[in-house]
Amino acid sequence: MSTDIDTGIEGTGPGYRVWALPGIPEVRPGDDLVKLIAAAATAGGLPGLADGDVLLVTSKIVSKAEGRIVEATDREEAIDRETVRVVARRGALRIVQNRQGLIMAAAGVDASNTPYGTVLLLPEDPDASARALRAGLRTALGVDVGVVISDTFGRPWRAGLTDVAIGAAGVRVLDDLRGGTDAYGNPLSATVVATADELAAAGDLVKGKAAALPVAVVRGLPHVMTRPAATDPDSADGTDDVGARALVRDGADDMFRLGTSEAVREAVTLRRTVREFTDDPVDGGAVRRAVAAALTAPAPHHTTPWRFVLLESPEARTRLLDAMRDAWAADLRADGFSEESVARRLRRGDVLRNAPYLAVPCLVADGAHAYPDARRAAAEREMFVVANGAGIQNFLVALAGERLGSAWVSSTMFCRNVVREVLELPGDWDPMGAVAIGRPAAPPRERPVRDGADFIEVR
Structure with missing residues (x-):
């Protein structure tokens, strides 16, 4: 599988490059993800990280590093604990709203790629995890990057799975085009682009689901970044850095809230x-x-x-x-x-x-x-x-x-x-x-x- 996609063709206009970072070992509870990612990004032959890059990180390694592995002889019991509201049920399959506010199958509880008798939960606060990674890489490498933490979702009305953003820092998760006009001068009244989800899906093209490549980098899309991070690594990363939480519709706007x-x-x-x-x-x-x-x-x-x-x-x-x-x-x-x-x-x-x-x-x-x-x-x-x-x-x-x-x-x-x-x-x-x-x-x-x-x- 290719781990590098370059969408730009010389002389034809703008493009971007996306590549996976090889060399990240199996992550265990307590591992320093910043150190692991920084080492992989600066290994020989790779372009490293630069200001304006966006790092696309599979949520599974964030969960492992944060110790979100729990013993559970019964996965269904773990799903029950992580579920706030059942959206739809068909047989054993449950689509639920979980503690992070995400609506997804099985509350994001994963029994794969984790020791037998345990399950893996999503990060407690994916936006906070993204902010910590961004701040850590800024300290370690001196670069200002965006971070998107992604997980795999199914979608209503569409077959197949895709990666979407569940955590973000330094990235405009939504690109609100309302109030502008299209190429014909028609007003745009409803167009809000889910930029963070598009980035997550782009990263999944090179990471894959079973290729042991949990991190990817996108370069060449500076417009998706928020303003440069504050000098203090613990401060907010820009007034418009709202995190992936902004991608979740609230109940008042969700026309398809229930099965x-x-x-x-x-x-x-x-x-x-x-x-x-x-x-x-x-x-x-x-x-x-x-x-x-x-x-x-x-x-x-x-x-x-x-x-x-x-x-x-x-x-x-x-x-x-x-x-x-x-x-x-x-x-x-x-x-x-x-x-x-x-x-x-x-x-x-x-x-x-x-x-x-x-x-x-x-x-x-x-x-x-x-x-x-x-x-x-x-x-x-x-x-x-x-x-x-x-x-x-x-x-x-x-x-x-x-x-x-x-x-x-x-x-x-x-x-x-x-x-x-x-x-x-x-x-x-x-x-x-x-x-x-x-x-x-x-x-x-x-x-x-x-x-x-x-x-x-x-x-």
Whole structure:
């Protein structure tokens, strides 16, 4: 295998050179990586290291030098300890978020190239490890180099593996081109290049996976460096030297945070009753997608007993809620409640009035079987009611998946005729409550975890 790639062709424009450093021995806990790399870089016949070079270091030797080898008769147990969150699972394979914030298979726990009965963990802080290597080489060789610590990742939607950066120092890990223009003058609004990952992949072309060449050097790309390092080797390596941590998307920006089954469970967990909303407008498209999810619920006789009335205008919401308030007040007065008590109970409806969007789910029992006796007729009705509840649950979960809060309130069921009249609904549409929808004004309060065993009987 060639260990040297030169992309430049004389007279044709810019290029770069990348080569592997031979001669690095098997690394053991406590070894001085700076000394090992410096010796390999200055061995006879090699070009050495120069200012502006980028050193590409396989994470495995960093982990070994830092003593990240642990005894583990069961690799799965080690993965459990390093896992913060399961992203997706298929059989024994787990894609997880690990303690370093990286999302990868098996939390980066490696059982290869390490003694039997042990596993190798990723460096505790890969960015700190990169900074230490950079500072050490500056002291040992008097050169200002960038350092990228890489590990092997699989990728969604793409077959095969590639090296990516998990630690960096002295390198612009992201090249933000937003605000510029392309060759045709078109504005660039979304282009942020993962420079550190591109460097890691370039190094892997000459290091290989089984060639015992854990370190490579890239020369000829000075634009990827941050500003020169500070004189003090312990100080920050430039104001824009943010490290590879900046490559990890946070939860708010990650559109693919979970695998399929995990996403379903997470969405169900996220479905919480929200009673206070911001004034932010609600995307009607998101609500319509939630309606589509509602229609996947089971229903008797292959029917579709769900209808959703979407109150998108403030006028429609006010008109309905005023009419419902008057009907409820009349009922309360007829029950003998005082005016003070009536007013207090009416305030409970504020969750609907303060929401920027309302939906009124309705039951339409098209296709219901007609039975001559009350017992079977009641059971038939209950089947449709249960199906309607299943559809509304789908609706609420889908809203949570759209990051919308909701509160399902039963009030329309107590004045169905009023609701039908105000909304001009057919007589066979039965309102099944109302759903307040909006952006939550605050994070939901913690609620106790319910043990499923408390709700199960086995026969």
